[in-house]
Amino acid sequence: MIYEERDYRVKVGKLAEFVKLYGEYGLPLQKKYLGTFIAYFTTEIGELNHVVALWGYNSLDERAEKRKAMLADPAWQDYLARVTDLLDRQETRILTPVSYSPLQ
Structure with missing residues (x-):
């Protein structure tokens, strides 16, 4: 199994809306x-206005x-149109668990 981590930096004041x-x-x-x-997370301490999805x-x-x-899917394009102006940056990482990771 592989894992995709998607990290979005949301514009200041737009996190709740996003x-x-x-x-x-x-x-x-x-x-x-x-x-x-x-999982889906928001940041509380450190660099703020981030959302991380796994x-x-x-x-x-x-x-x-x-x-x-x-x-x-046109519905996905509609969603993107709703949120594109709320985002500042996006990063994607592919993660591979090590042998002793609880996530395999």
Whole structure:
């Protein structure tokens, strides 16, 4: 299993709006198309205005196939139009657990 960590830096004062829109529009679509939904976090201490999402996939090929299907859905494009102006930066990492990690 591989894990995708998606880190979004949200514009100051827009975090609550972004989280609400994601819960209402983005997450239901992602659950429909993507891999295993692991977690969703906001930052409380340190660099603020961040959202971190974790998704699990069997492989990079599976991830690419599922994301391609989601990106083709007009409802996903509608969601992106709602949140694009709320974001400042996005980073994505693919993480592979070590042998003793509880997440395999």
